[in-house]
Every structure is written in C-alpha cells, then in structure tokens.
Amino acid sequence: MILDAFDPEPRAVINPEDTVTRPAGFPRIAVSCFSHVTMGRLTQALDAEQIACIHVANLSIPLYRARYHGLDVALFTSYVGAPGCVSVLEDLFAMGARQVVLFGTCGVLDASIADLSIIIPDRAVRDEGTSYHYAPASDEIEVNPRHRADFIDILNRHGCSYTVGKVWTNDAIYRETHEKVRRRRESGCVCVDMECSAVAALAAFRGRDVFHFFYAADHLAEEAWNPRSLSNSSCLGEKDRIALLAMELAERMASKNE
Numbered sequence: 095m096i097l098d099a100f101d102p103e104p105r106a107v108i109n110p111e112d113t114v115t116r117p118a119g120f121p122r123i124a125v126s127c128f129s130h131v132t133m134g135r136l137t138q139a140l141d142a143e144q145i146a147c148i149h150v151a152n153l154s155i156p157l158y159r160a161r162y163h164g165l166d167v168a169l170f171t172s173y174v175g176a177p178g179c180v181s182v183l184e185d186l187f188a189m190g191a192r193q194v195v196l197f198g199t200c201g202v203l204d205a206s207i208a209d210l211s212i213i214i215p216d217r218a219v220r221d222e223g224t225s226y227h228y229a230p231a232s233d234e235i236e237v238n239p240r241h242r243a244d245f246i247d248i249l250n251r252h253g254c255s256y257t258v259g260k261v262w263t264n265d266a267i268y269r270e271t272h273e274k275v276r277r278r279r280e281s282g283c284v285c286v287d288m289e290c291s292a293v294a295a296l297a298a299f300r301g302r303d304v305f306h307f308f309y310a311a312d313h314l315a316e317e318a319w320n321p322r323s324l325s326n327s328s329c330l331g332e333k334d335r336i337a338l339l340a341m342e343l344a345e346r347m348a349s350k351n352e
Contacts, residue, residue, distance in 0.1 A: 097226040104299075110188035117146045120190035121159055123348045124168035125340050128198035129333065131326040133171040136160075136337045142169055148185045150178055157189075162341050165348055172196060176224040176265045176292035183296060183304075193303040193347050195340045196293060199311035199323075200261065200285040203275060207284060209322045210332050212249055212256040212339075213308040214242060218291035219283060221264040225295035237261070237294045241305045244346045248339060259284035261308070263291035275314055286314065303351070305343060309336050 127133050136142075142158035149155075150173060158169040168191060173182045183194065200213060207213065215237040220226070229235060242258070249256045262283040264270060270286060278286065290306055297304035313320040323329045 095231075097223070098231045100226060100230045110184040114148070114185045114188050115146075116189050119166075120146070121166040121168040122191060122351075123165070123193040123195075123344050124170065124186060124191045125195045125337075125344050126170050126172045127196070127337065127340070128172050128174055129326045130171045131330070132333045132337055133169065135330065135334055136341075137169050139334070140169070146189065148182055150181060150185075155182060157186075163345055165345055167341065167344055172198070172289075174288060176222040176263070176289045179289040180224050180228075180292050180296045183293065184300075187300055187302055191302075193344070193351060194305070195344045195347065196304060196306045197336065197340050198287070198289075198308060200287040200308035201270070201312045201314045202285050202310045203262070203279050203315050204257070204259075204284045205313070205315045207257055207310050208255060209310055209313075210329060210336075211310050212254055212336070213261070213285050213310055214238065214245060214256060214258045215261040215285075215287075215290055215306065215308070216242070216258055217260040218294055219260065219262045219264075219278065219281065220291040220295075221262060222288070222292055223265075224292035225263075228292070228295035228299040234260070235291050235294050235298075237290060238305055238307075240303060241343065241347055244350075245305065245307065245343050248342050248346065252339065254339070257284055261290050262286040263288065265289070270314060272317075279315070285310070303347065305347065307340075309333070
C-alpha cells in the first residue's frame with residue numbers, strides 16, 4: 095500500500111527553510127488554538143504585537159508575540175485539518191520555535207464527558223494521511239509523551255475536570271458515520287479531532303516538544319448530532335479560561351527547557 099512507503103529522509107524537494115524568513119528573536123515557545131475568536135481575545139488580553147506572518151496557499155496567518163509572566167510567547171491561530179496544521183507548524187519550527195502548546199475543540203464519543211471539560215489525548219488513531227509521511231505506518235501513535243503530569247497538576251490546582259484517553263483523528267468530517275463512531279468507541283476512543291495524530295507524528299519526526307489538548311464540544315455518541323459549545327462564539331468566558339491554562343502550561347514547559 096502507498097501509505098506503507100514511509101521515507102525517513104528529513105530533507106524534501108521543498109523545505110520550510112526554503113519558504114520562510116526567520117525573524118530575529120522569535121520566541122522559542124508558542125501557544126495556538128483553532129478558534130480565531132478565542133485567539134483574538136487572547137492576543138488582545140495580553141496586548142500582543144504582530145511580529146511575522148505565515149503564508150499558506152490562499153491564506154495568511156499572523157504571528158504575535160506576547161509577554162506572559164516574563165516569558166516571550168508566540169501566538170497564532172492554527173490551520174484546521176491535518177495537512178494545513180502540520181505545514182504551519184513546520185514553518186513555525188523553521189522560524190525558531192522549539193515548543194508548542196496546541197488546543198482546540200473535539201467531538202465527544204463518550205456521553206459522560208461534560209461540555210467544555212478538558213481532554214488530554216495519550217494515543218491517537220491515525221485515520222488521516224499526513225502522519226504517514228512523518229512516521230512508519232501503524233494504526234495508532236503515542237501523543238503527549240511529555241508534560242502530561244505537569245498539565246494534570248495545573249488542572250487539579252484550578253479545579254478543572256479532565257479525561258485522559260485515546261482520540262480518533264479523522265479529517266473527513268462528513269464521513270464520521272455511525273458505524274465508524276461505534277468501531278472507534280469499541281477501540282477505546284473517547285473523542286474525535288482532525289489533526290492530533292499528524293501533529294504527534296510531526297513532533298516526533300522533527301524532535302520538537304508539542305503538547306496537544308482539547309476541550310469537549312459537539313457530541314457524536316448519540317443518534318442525533320449535538321453541537322453543544324462547538325460554535326466559536328459560544329461560552330467565550332470559559333474558553334478564555336482554557337486559553338490561560340494553555341499559557342500556564344507553556345510557562346511550565348519553558349521553565350523545564352531552560
């Protein structure tokens with residue numbers, strides 16, 4: 095099969111270093127989410143300044159720098175979907191970032207997981223194509239091998255509910271059939287997203303430190319789809335608090351990397 099033909103050669107025909115300019119003094123750690131509303135509110139709250147821009151096909155993504163408890167942090171909105179998300183992260187690494195905290199919504203497959211509660215993936219089912227260009231073929235990949243305990247400590251100190259479990263990464267959102275949901279639940283998946291397995295493969299391949307977590311949104315475990323808090327404009331205060339949890343984790347990660 096074509097997906098079995100993994101090539102471990104790190105250099106490609108086109109490389110991130112060929113397409114981006116490395117800004118002077120670019121932060122070594124970045125925080126990103128998939129909601130432009132939440133990221134806009136975070137950059138405003140932290141009085142962030144734009145320092146660069148990543149160009150992806152027909153889209154430009156501004157990069158900001160914010161100061162958080164004395165730490166320089168890059169902030170940006172991630173591209174939705176595994177190929178675009180990974181391409182943007184490749185460019186970010188080429189600009190000088192070494193650590194990333196990435197967060198966003200996920201669809202819940204477990205009815206007991208409350209809306210907006212935190213989910214920490216520890217494994218991901220690779221039901222997308224991008225990861226197979228960064229890691230040999232396998233059904234699953236380990237996620238967040240580092241900093242899980244740190245983030246759980248942060249969540250406990252803030253009294254946040256959370257679940258640790260396996261995610262199903264599928265970037266064909268209109269092909270999440272009832273039968274596929276049933277099979278993924280039986281295999282132990284608690285949620286579904288579009289990027290996690292690919293991001294984990296990228297991080298391992300490039301030797302970068304990425305922590306990826308979710309907050310529960312739409313519900314797929316019942317016969318009828320329930321969007322719950324999926325909309326970018328819903329529950330903004332709670333999502334702001336989740337963004338600050340990501341900033342706190344970034345601070346913890348950076349301190350361990352000094």
